[in-house]
Amino acid sequence: MADGPSVQVFFTPAELGGRGVEGKTAVVIDVLRATSCIVEAMANGAAAIFPTESVDDAMALRDSLDLDRTLLCGERKGLRIGGFDLGNSPTEFTPEMITDKQLIMTTTNGTQALVATRRARRTLVASLFNLSAVAQEVANDSEVAVVCAGKEGCFSLDDTVCAGHLVLTIMEQADGDVGLDDGASAAAKLAGSYGPDAQTFAASAAGRALVDAEMASDLEFCAEVDRHDVVPVMHDRAIVLSGD
Amino acid sequence: MADGPSVQVFFTPAELGGRGVEGKTAVVIDVLRATSCIVEAMANGAAAIFPTESVDDAMALRDSLDLDRTLLCGERKGLRIGGFDLGNSPTEFTPEMITDKQLIMTTTNGTQALVATRRARRTLVASLFNLSAVAQEVANDSEVAVVCAGKEGCFSLDDTVCAGHLVLTIMEQADGDVGLDDGASAAAKLAGSYGPDAQTFAASAAGRALVDAEMASDLEFCAEVDRHDVVPVMHDRAIVLSGD
Numbered sequence: 001m002a003d004g005p006s007v008q009v010f011f012t013p014a015e016l017g018g019r020g021v022e023g024k025t026a027v028v029i030d031v032l033r034a035t036s037c038i039v040e041a042m043a044n045g046a047a048a049i050f051p052t053e054s055v056d057d058a059m060a061l062r063d064s065l066d067l068d069r070t071l072l073c074g075e076r077k078g079l080r081i082g083g084f085d086l087g088n089s090p091t092e093f094t095p096e097m098i099t100d101k102q103l104i105m106t107t108t109n110g111t112q113a114l115v116a117t118r119r120a121r122r123t124l125v126a127s128l129f130n131l132s133a134v135a136q137e138v139a140n141d142s143e144v145a146v147v148c149a150g151k152e153g154c155f156s157l158d159d160t161v162c163a164g165h166l167v168l169t170i171m172e173q174a175d176g177d178v179g180l181d182d183g184a185s186a187a188a189k190l191a192g193s194y195g196p197d198a199q200t201f202a203a204s205a206a207g208r209a210l211v212d213a214e215m216a217s218d219l220e221f222c223a224e225v226d227r228h229d230v231v232p233v234m235h236d237r238a239i240v241l242s243g244d
Numbered sequence: 245m246a247d248g249p250s251v252q253v254f255f256t257p258a259e260l261g262g263r264g265v266e267g268k269t270a271v272v273i274d275v276l277r278a279t280s281c282i283v284e285a286m287a288n289g290a291a292a293i294f295p296t297e298s299v300d301d302a303m304a305l306r307d308s309l310d311l312d313r314t315l316l317c318g319e320r321k322g323l324r325i326g327g328f329d330l331g332n333s334p335t336e337f338t339p340e341m342i343t344d345k346q347l348i349m350t351t352t353n354g355t356q357a358l359v360a361t362r363r364a365r366r367t368l369v370a371s372l373f374n375l376s377a378v379a380q381e382v383a384n385d386s387e388v389a390v391v392c393a394g395k396e397g398c399f400s401l402d403d404t405v406c407a408g409h410l411v412l413t414i415m416e417q418a419d420g421d422v423g424l425d426d427g428a429s430a431a432a433k434l435a436g437s438y439g440p441d442a443q444t445f446a447a448s449a450a451g452r453a454l455v456d457a458e459m460a461s462d463l464e465f466c467a468e469v470d471r472h473d474v475v476p477v478m479h480d481r482a483i484v485l486s487g488d
Contacts, residue, residue, distance in 0.1 A: 011399055014258040018397025153262025155255055157426035182401040182449050186434055193433050205426050 004174030005144045009163050009183035012150040013116035025141045026120035027134060029127065030149035031162040032206040033088050034110025036127040036222045037073070040090040042241050043129070043228035045099035049239040051111035055081055058106045065102055074106040078213050081106070089218050090129075109156075113149035114234060120145065125232035125239060128162055128196050128225045135169040137231045137242060144170070146184070157194070157204040164191025165225075198223045248418030249388045253407050253427035256394040257360035269385045270364035271378060273371065274393035275406040276450040277332050278354025280371040280466045281317070284334040286485050287373070287472035289343035293483040295355035299325055302350045309346055318350040322457050325350070333462050334373075353400075357393035358478060364389065369476035369483060372406055372440050372469045379413040381475045381486060388414070390428070401438070401448035408435025409469075442467045 008024075010016055029035055038049055047069070052058045055076070062070055073086035073093075080087030086097070088107055105111055117123045126134045126146075138144045146166060148159035164187035171178045171188070180188065194200040198219040201207035210218055231242040252268075254260055273279055282293055291313070296302045299320075306314055317330035317337075324331030330341070332351055349355055361367045370378040370390075382388045390410060392403035408431035415422045415432070424432065438444040442463040445451035454462055475486040 009399075011255055012259060012262075014261070015256060015398045017258070018256075018395075151262075151426070154259045154425075155253075155427040155430065157430055160426075160430060181398075182395070182404075183399040185447065186399065186401055186404060186430075189437050190430055190433060193436075203429065 004176035004178040005138055005141045005170065006179035007144045007146065007167055007170060007184045008181040009146045009148070009167065009187045011148050011155045011160060011183060012153060013113045013147060014153060016116055016147065021117050021120040021145045023121050024143040024145040025138055026117035026123040027126050027138065027144060027146045027166065028113045028117060028123060028149065029146065029159045029162050030107070030110030030113060031127045031222055032158045032201060032210060033090060033218060033222060034105070034107040034149065035125050036090045036129060037088055037093055038125045038232050038239060039127050039129040039228055039230065041093040041098050041103060042232045042239070043230045044093055044095045047100050047102050049103045049105055050237055051114045051239065052104060052106045053112060053115055055106055058104045061104050069100065070102045070104060071098065072104050076108060078209055078215070089215060091218065091221055109149040109151060113147055117147055123234040124242070125234070126166055128165070128223060129227040130230055131166050131169045132226050133229045133231050134166060135173045138170060139174050151206055156206055158201050158206050160187055161191055161194040161196065161200050163187045165196045167191070196223065196225050248420035248422040249382055249385045249414065250423035251388045251390065251411055251414060251428045252425040253390045253392070253411065253431045255392050255399045255404060255427060256397060257357045257391060258397060260360055260391065265361050265364040265389045267365050268387040268389045269382055270361035270367040271370050271382065271388060271390045271410065272357045272361060272367060272393065273390065273403045273406050274351070274354030274357060275371045275466055276402045276445060276454060277334060277462060277466060278349070278351040278393065279369050280334045280373060281332055281337055282369045282476050282483060283371050283373040283472055283474065285337040285342050285347060286476045286483065287474045288337055288339045291344050291346050293347045293349055294481055295358045295483065296348060296350045297356060297359055299350055302348045305348050313344065314346045314348060315342065316348050320352060322453055333459060335462065335465055353393040353395060357391055361391055367478040368486070369478070370410055372409070372467060373471040374474055375410050375413045376470045377473045377475050378410060379417045382414060383418050395450055400450055402445050402450050404431055405435055405438040405440065405444050407431045409440045411435070440467065440469050
């Protein structure tokens with residue numbers, strides 16, 4: 001039997017300092033809600049997404065792009081940033097709103113994680129929306145580093161469970177044995193206890209924060225497994241669709 | 245019912261940057277093997293242990309202490325450091341060897357984690373050897389931050405499972421509801437799947453490294469739950485026994 005990919009799971013971007021992503025395929029997850037937004041937006045026809053670390057960087061980048069085709073989106077403390085066109089709920093990223101648009105996105109955790117993987121061979125974007133598509137995309141890679149955005153530098157249960165279900169899906173789809181590091185083993189084990197569903201999200205700190213901010217409906221929305229068959233991939237600093 | 249402690253689990257010292265340990269009781273775990281050594285040594289009569297980050301710091305500190313009463317111990321890449329008296333196997337820390345001695349200890353992960361908690365209200369040292377004693381010690385604290393040393397900046401399964409069993413023991417012993425953050429919930433769930441035993445250690449990267457280095461017997465030794473009824477506590481830069 002051929003060897004399948006070796007899969008590592010990092011629970012915070014800071015863990016990349018230990019072993020790095022150089023030469024690996026990175027898969028970034030911030031399921032509540034940045035990477036759910038990115039998958040939704042790319043599936044619904046966005047031309048490209050530019051993640052930035054700061055609001056200032058987002059503003060500066062907009063000034064260099066075609067204003068008619070560009071939207072600013074993102075959150076701080078879960079809420080839409082003042083003066084921005086969209087917040088960080090995937091329900092906002094409808095075809096009517098974003099088809100052919102370039103999106104500049106800055107969020108508290110997710111876009112930071114994307115930026116942290118710049119040295120990877122390539123960086124893919126995952127959420128529950130595209131687990132099977134991402135698993136298929138990495139099936140022939142040798143080293144896959146799944147990077148959870150976490151919450152303000154700390155472990156987050158929502159991202160971890162999403163990562164665990166991705167690991168299980170990779171194991172189902174891979175043509176050969178899949179190697180798991182300690183993090184991947186733990187994430188897969190947790191995915192056996194926590195379903196890919198709104199109930200799991202509600203048990204996480206990120207989920208509770210959304211409920212408190214009266215955005216509980218996003219928990220149900222973000223829990224739809226394989227809603228889309230797309231894999232967003234980051235080239236240089238722009239996210240586009242794999243295969244485009 | 246009174247409120248029991250609120251328990252957080254951090255899987256790497258770097259996660260402390262997110263929420264910090266100020267005002268909390270920190271509990272440091274590097275079960276393979278630094279904190280197992282510390283618990284064993286303090287139970288067997290060591291006078292004090294001084295963790296240092298580097299070999300140079302260890303050497304410099306020895307020159308300032310009573311040479312007849314001081315031993316250098318620790319490892320790099322799992323092996324005893326050249327010129328040191330002891331390595332990093334708890335089997336070396338016998339009463340004959342260490343009673344009334346001051347130990348200066350430097351290891352790859354564990355002593356770094358201890359140093360990272362310097363801002364905590366107090367720092368306790370835990371391994372499987374003293375789970376019940378530590379749980380009892382923190383039963384009346386309001387905030388407990390369990391800090392896993394991890395492995396070179398990354399998540400480690402052995403420390404996590406030890407942390408999870410500590411969380412379960414705290415929940416059993418606390419006089420009231422115990423609050424769990426995402427990390428503590430995940431660790432407790434994993435402890436339901438992975439026993440506090442040598443089999444779990446053998447499934448971890450740290451455990452496999454010890455097997456490869458022909459120190460497999462340390463896996464069995466470090467897996468003895470509640471071998472001792474002591475709680476080492478770090479005051480300033482010295483670890484002594486709680487209550488001394």
